[in-house]
Amino acid sequence: MAARLIDGKAAAAALRARVGGLAAMFEAATGRRAGLATVLVGEDPASSVYIRSKRSATGEAGMESIHHALPADTSEAEVLALVETLNADPAIDGILVQLPLPSHIDAARVIDTIDPDKDVDGFHVVNAGRLAVGDPAALVPCTPLGCLHLLRAELGKLTGYHAVVIGRSNIVGKPMASLLLGESCTVTITHSHTRDLPEICRSADILVAAVGRPEMVKTDWIKPGATVIDVGINRVPGAEPGKTRLVGDVAFAEAAEVAGAITPVPGGVGPMTIAMLLRNTLVAAHRRAGLPQPEGL
Numbered sequence: 001m002a003a004r005l006i007d008g009k010a011a012a013a014a015l016r017a018r019v020g021g022l023a024a025m026f027e028a029a030t031g032r033r034a035g036l037a038t039v040l041v042g043e044d045p046a047s048s049v050y051i052r053s054k055r056s057a058t059g060e061a062g063m064e065s066i067h068h069a070l071p072a073d074t075s076e077a078e079v080l081a082l083v084e085t086l087n088a089d090p091a092i093d094g095i096l097v098q099l100p101l102p103s104h105i106d107a108a109r110v111i112d113t114i115d116p117d118k119d120v121d122g123f124h125v126v127n128a129g130r131l132a133v134g135d136p137a138a139l140v141p142c143t144p145l146g147c148l149h150l151l152r153a154e155l156g157k158l159t160g161y162h163a164v165v166i167g168r169s170n171i172v173g174k175p176m177a178s179l180l181l182g183e184s185c186t187v188t189i190t191h192s193h194t195r196d197l198p199e200i201c202r203s204a205d206i207l208v209a210a211v212g213r214p215e216m217v218k219t220d221w222i223k224p225g226a227t228v229i230d231v232g233i234n235r236v237p238g239a240e241p242g243k244t245r246l247v248g249d250v251a252f253a254e255a256a257e258v259a260g261a262i263t264p265v266p267g268g269v270g271p272m273t274i275a276m277l278l279r280n281t282l283v284a285a286h287r288r289a290g291l292p293q294p295e296g297l
């Protein structure tokens, strides 16, 4: 393997430690802990695992984690009412409603009920708009923010690089493209209707794959020396029957022969998402308390 391995797990651990130190200072200054409310509707096993790791990371960082587990048949009105209660609760700085929601609940409606200043996922249209116009008040979605953090650590200033983003979802692809544009990259956004995708990818200095297709990006899609960020989390059948393993949207082993640097799956972007959730919660807490945002967040 020629590429440098971008260690998201280590970067996330460092960020979490920094957030933990600042969370203790927040508590000393305000007499209360920053608080993150999580809401899970139903019992999707993957969602339950994610919520567990988010909650334990929150506690480890010295923040309060308040969880609401609702049965799968909870009505949309009940979820909206819970969000309103959390909006009004002064002890809650961040609200995360785990996605996907059951199909009888309109996720957009739920997200748009969250107070934008408690929207630590950065999914509310107000935060999407703030990000699009470059307003620093934006709470930015955790996954693209984590990708940007890794890119900056790897490359320093990103000015002038050609960045290609595969995927245009509201939670990953679009905000990723906005962030890269904000860093003065030349940005190409691609999706399922893009023609000549491999060729476009080959022109990327920075390639971000957020597709949800296991190992779609092959070695000949990558410009030699490019920095490759793999957002994909795909569970595929493992070596032993009945077992599964996690792979990204990039064919890691072959891509690593060509890339300059690459994130692994697991241990790349995933851990950064959780670290950024803690970061966003602490940022929201400082703003709500009228405190300046601390350096290094």
Ligand SMILES: NC(=O)C1=CN([C@@H]2O[C@H](COP(=O)(O)OP(=O)(O)OC[C@H]3O[C@@H](n4cnc5c(N)ncnc54)[C@H](OP(=O)(O)O)[C@@H]3O)[C@@H](O)[C@H]2O)C=CC1
Residues within 6 Å of the ligand: 143, 166, 167, 168, 169, 170, 171, 172, 173, 190, 191, 192, 193, 194, 197, 210, 211, 212, 213, 231, 232, 233, 234, 269, 270, 273
């Ligand atoms: N590491 C982490 O913390 C996180 C990881 N993820 C993972 O990232 C991946 C993407 O997530 P998300 O953005 O929510 O997914 P979505 O399904 O919402 O979006 C996928 C995007 O990929 C595009 N796409 C699909 N097939 C192709 C194709 N053959 N060629 C080019 N583009 C294609 C779609 O295009 P179109 O718009 O035209 O349909 C769409 O824009 C998933 O694997 C998910 O599990 C997600 C969130 C957090």
Ligand SMILES: Nc1nc(=O)c2c([nH]1)NC[C@@H]1CN(c3ccc(C(=O)N[C@@H](CCC(=O)O)C(=O)O)cc3)C=[N+]21
Residues within 6 Å of the ligand: 050, 053, 096, 097, 098, 099, 100, 121, 142, 233, 246, 265, 266, 267, 268, 269, 270, 271, 273, 274
């Ligand atoms: N409201 C909301 N906000 C989210 O941020 C959100 C969500 N809903 N729904 C689901 C997706 C997915 N997501 C991940 C978080 C951490 C890892 C992560 O830590 N992954 C580990 C591996 C975990 C494993 O082994 O399964 C890794 O990549 O190393 C992955 C994916 C957040 N999401």
